[in-house]
Amino acid sequence: MGCCDDCECRPLGFLLGLPFAFLSLFLSLIGIIIWIVGLALTCVCPCCLCVTVIVELALCLIKAPIHVMKWFTEQIPC
Known part of the structure; x- marks a missing residue:
């Protein structure tokens, strides 16, 4: 069994989105202050x-970091 039926496990999308999630983490810190x-x-x-x-x-x-990671994992197919 290669990929699950819903394709929820997308490690490539996760790895590609990780640097952008770290950048959005800084926006999140600014959001906490605001x-x-x-x-x-x-x-x-x-x-x-x-x-x-x-x-x-x-x-x-x-x-923002959660939305960024969710968007990247949805863009990459299984």
């Missing part, structure tokens, strides 16, 4: 809607 500052600002002034949008954007930055 998230902490934005969360503190929303506690001080909850009526400020633009801070909430920035916090949501920071959460997307935090999840």
Whole structure:
């Protein structure tokens, strides 16, 4: 049995995406800082809607390495 039916195991896509995941890890660290500052600002002034949008954007930055690895593994066939 060579490859599984769903082709979930794609080591080549994982290895190719690893350097880009490390680069997006730095974006994730920036996202954590933005998230902490934005969360503190929303506690001080909850009526400020633009801070909430920035916090949501920071959460997307935090999840960036996961999205990068998922995209690379989906691009490479079994």
